[in-house]
Amino acid sequence: MNWKLDEQLCFLLYASSRNVIKAYKEILDPFGLTYTQYITMIALWEQDHQLVSELGDKLQLDSGTLTPLLKKLEKDGRVTRIRDHADQRKVYISLTDAGKALGEACKVVPERLLQCVQIDKQKARELYFILKDVYKDYLEDDKS
Template identity: 45%
Template sequence: MKTTSRSTEDAALDLDNQLCFALYSTNLALHKVYRQLLAPLKLTYPQYLVMLVLWERDDVTVSDIGERLYLDSATLTPLLKRLESAGLISRQRSRQDERQVVVTLSEAGRALQEKARDIPKSVHASAACDAQTLAALKQELESLRAQLHRA
């Protein structure tokens, strides 16, 4: 039986050599953890991200949320509609600029923050890494994201 050695160029296309696949598959695993943690809150992961933005700062525009989450309004609007239907937020036109829609937490949305408090700790525990390792990884990913945005 004849064996052929693969060229460096061919090996560069191996799935296990792809940064994108490492990020993608890790993201899938992380979403699975979040799906389990968010189920009792009746939130999807993207909805949770919107709620995190609003828990940091309430009364923000849709465009501000989109910038913070790197999402366009076509992706964000259906998320916001579902959160509004669930009674967690309200949306209304800005009084200063009718073109802007302002998103505000409802009382139920504010109350949900308390129920979500342990989620970061649970995610850290699932990762089975110390806080320093996770902080360094987060910083590296943020640096990579910034570089990719510049490219």
């Protein structure tokens, strides 16, 4: 085999991911969000009032990463954390009014990202479906 780094799918995925997250930083800074906070908020904008464990599963984040992130979002007034009265081990995360308003403001983010990565909408859509298949296969393998 003749090794070439830029011909390795793993490297292209890794480098592209890092570059996209770097672009997100510039886009999200004015909203006071990190990339991980942003995807957490997306999960909550999609479905408000979720268990921390559900969020962790959706985002593929462990509690050691998710808990400090949620505490910061709570401190910033974007979410509330409420323990279940019947089962104190369960903690629900809900959007505040400020968190909901942030969702409206962040609707410009996806379009801004497309401008940063300079990919047309058709190619972005094709890439989306390819990556969705890769992700789905990973999840199915993880369950077996």
